[in-house]
Amino acid sequence: MIVSQAEAIANEKDKSTKKKTWIHKAQNVRDFAWASSRKFIWDAMRVDVGGKKIWAMSYYPKEANPLWGDYSTHLVALTLKEYSKRTFDYPYPVAISVEASNGMEYPMICYNYGRPNPDGTVNPRIKDGMFGVIIHEVGHNYFPMIVNSDERQWTWMDEGLNTFLEYLTELEISNTPWGKKAILRATPPRAAIQNTSRLICASVRNNWCPL
Numbered sequence: 730m731i732v733s734q735a736e737a738i739a740n741e742k743d744k745s746t747k748k749k750t751w752i753h754k755a756q757n758v759r760d761f762a763w764a765s766s767r768k769f770i771w772d773a774m775r776v777d778v779g780g781k782k783i784w785a786m787s788y789y790p791k792e793a794n795p796l797w798g799d800y801s802t803h804l805v806a807l808t809l810k811e812y813s814k815r816t817f818d819y820p821y822p823v824a825i826s827v828e829a830s831n832g833m834e835y836p837m838i839c840y841n842y843g844r845p846n847p848d849g850t851v852n853p854r855i856k857d858g859m860f861g862v863i864i865h866e867v868g869h870n871y872f873p874m875i876v877n878s879d880e881r882q883w884t885w886m887d888e889g890l891n892t893f894l895e896y897l898t899e900l901e902i903s904n905t906p907w908g909k910k911a912i913l914r915a916t917p918p919r920a921a922i923q924n925t926s927r928l929i930c931a932s933v934r935n936n937w938c939p940l
């Protein structure tokens with residue numbers, strides 16, 4: 730835990746008017762995004778990928794808990810392990826999942842939805858969607874970010890490969906200690922293949938933008 734919930738609650742009470750400079754440095758990236766908020770809780774864990782230690786991290790406000798604290802960073806770590814096993818080793822030093830209203834991918838950082846209801850209850854569909862979107866957007870690091878295909882011209886290529894790997898990764902959730910307690914539909918491999926081919930066809934037909 731780099732910034733705990735108690736620290737984030739203290740941070741959000743006050744606002745500095747001073748200037749702060751952050752210098753970001755990244756190798757072999759084709760795009761850039763970042764996120765900042767004094768509301769952010771920040772947790773992190775190390776993942777072993779091909780003998781290298783990668784930081785899996787999440788930024789989220791207290792309103793996203795307990796879902797985000799329980800699952801986001803675990804999902805990032807699982808995605809790095811599964812995608813690296815099935816394709817190539819993740820080359821970047823970090824992968825970050827940021828809580829947001831929708832899903833969008835950038836190198837090393839992505840934005841994902843999924844909050845509990847204000848009364849603290851959790852809609853299973855939201856939770857299911859959150860699991861899928863985090864795996865999916867972290868997965869876009871591999872396709873198209875690292876292989877550097879053109880996601881605007883050939884959307885079907887990265888969405889197709891990524892969605893297929895996303896479903897295979899979802900199947901591994903129930904094999905993890907944290908995933909055993911998560912109620913989740915598991916997409917069977919056959920449905921994963923059918924869904925992926927449907928997505929590729931729709932993407933080519935409608936000339937979709939990245940998602």
Ligand SMILES: [Zn+2]
Nearest residue numbers: 865888939940
């Ligand atoms: Zn996508």
